[in-house]
Amino acid sequence: MSTLPHDQSAGQRGPADHTIREQIVSAANEHFAKYGYGKTTVSDLAKEIGFSKAYIYKFFDSKQAIGEAICNQCLDAVLASVALSMADAKTPTDKLRRMFRAIVTASAELFFSDRKLYDIASHSVIEKWSSSTQYGDKIYAMLEQIIVEGRQSGEFERKTPLDETCRAITQAMQPFTNPVMLQHSLDLLPDGPNEVISLVLRSLSP
Amino acid sequence: MSTLPHDQSAGQRGPADHTIREQIVSAANEHFAKYGYGKTTVSDLAKEIGFSKAYIYKFFDSKQAIGEAICNQCLDAVLASVALSMADAKTPTDKLRRMFRAIVTASAELFFSDRKLYDIASHSVIEKWSSSTQYGDKIYAMLEQIIVEGRQSGEFERKTPLDETCRAITQAMQPFTNPVMLQHSLDLLPDGPNEVISLVLRSLSP
Structure with a gap:
């Protein structure tokens, strides 16, 4: 056309x-x-x-399109550090711990090292930019894969519908994984997220 | 003097x-x-x-002191509705569900009915006013009482230190109980908080 x-x-x-x-x-x-x-x-x-x-x-097309490109770079860096930290994890339990620790650590580092970039990332979450929803989808897919693996190996319970389990874990971790919320939870690092991950793991026990 | x-x-x-x-x-x-x-x-x-x-x-003494008095009225109303909703709960499990549902419902109602007052409440959380820390302390005390009761009746596990359990539950529920965070989670009501409460209850099983 x-x-x-x-x-x-x-x-x-x-x-x-x-x-x-x-x-x-x-x-x-x-x-x-x-x-x-x-x-x-x-x-x-x-x-x-x-x-x-x-x-x-x-x-x-717009300032937002440039912002999204920047966000993508920055969120891809977080995802890369998550993948790296999970590389030599042996069990689904270990993977889950490492995954969330890596997200929280990388996000908090971004907050302290580049506050303006962090603010763009927060903006992208609030405005539901595609950079941020894609990032959320990738984290969710990683989580789902770990849960499935843990269910197959008998490490995690199988009664709760898979999607409910994944949604509830995603929500419970929001105070530490969502940049909009993390900035209000910084004084709870690193024990806060570790304790919630432990709670999540107790909820997964068969 | x-x-x-x-x-x-x-x-x-x-x-x-x-x-x-x-x-x-x-x-x-x-x-x-x-x-x-x-x-x-x-x-x-x-x-x-x-x-x-x-x-x-x-x-x-200050504008903040007036704001705190307003916040106290408003947070006392939330606590009153929580107490009312728990009045005829029979088990600790039931109490926990009702407690969090009542907090989320009352907070969301405040958001939709009086947005400016909701903003003062959010402000009080970010600035850690005494009205908001006292409210947090009261919610925490209610939660602790329910957990102790559930541990005594054998309904909840007792291995995890009591304070860790209470802190982790408090954190996991923040996306729905903290007014600063709730405004970003409104599209997840009512299923979102219910699913996290269910996850919390699974984590408490002995």
Whole structure:
């Protein structure tokens, strides 16, 4: 339907476009870190990078789209550290503990090392951006896999419907895994989340 | 130590003073509900009620002290509805379910019926006002009593230290009991909290 030449149509960009996208995201990241996400406009970013506003809009539909790209980078880093921490776990119990500890540790580190970026992540949760719902879905899928494994090995109970178990654990861990809530629970680290994980594990016993 | 006449010393007021305090709290409540807690000053309140600012300061040390009095009224109402809902519960399991359901229901009702008052309550939690820490302490004491009762009757496990159990349950329920967090969990009512209570009860099984 589009009459635009191929290299201008969204979602089908070559390597050069990819580099420009990265350049915009990186500049935006620095700008947001200095002035905050809320206070920055696409015009501010354009001025900072030395691009026209129209040129930025060729790569990102909106400020939120740039924010989502930044969030994705940051949440992918959390997921990578979770995967790493679970790599040599031997039992589902051990995996569950390591998974939640890694999420809490990585999230708290982000809070203390880059407060503005943390605020973008919180914003993405409140506004239900796709970056944050996808992150939530990936965490949920990891959790579900651990629970299934534990049910198969006889380590976890099987009476409660699987989806109910996964939803309830996800909710119970929110004070420590949801960035909006974690900032109010920081004084409870590290014992708070460990005690809730222990409660969760007691609830899973067959 | 004070050279003030008896009726001017704080905390030892007669019935007339009590009435004036109530009058200030009631007027402040209306004013906060209209304009928000953050935007209102003691001068605004004084003008509204027709008292001098100095006269208000004879009864309340600060705007926060008035806010705390309002919070106390509102949190006392939640506690009263919790006590009422638990009145004819027969088992510790039943008490635990009813207690948390009543807290969530009363808090969500406050959110939908009086958003500005809800915001003062959230503010009191973030700023750790005495009204909110006292409320938390009372909820914790109720929970502890139920757990002790359940341990004595053999309904709940006794291996986990009592304080760890109570802290972990308190934390796991935060997404639904903490007003700061509840406003982000409203779309999960009523199933979300019920599923976490069920998880908590599974964790308590002997």
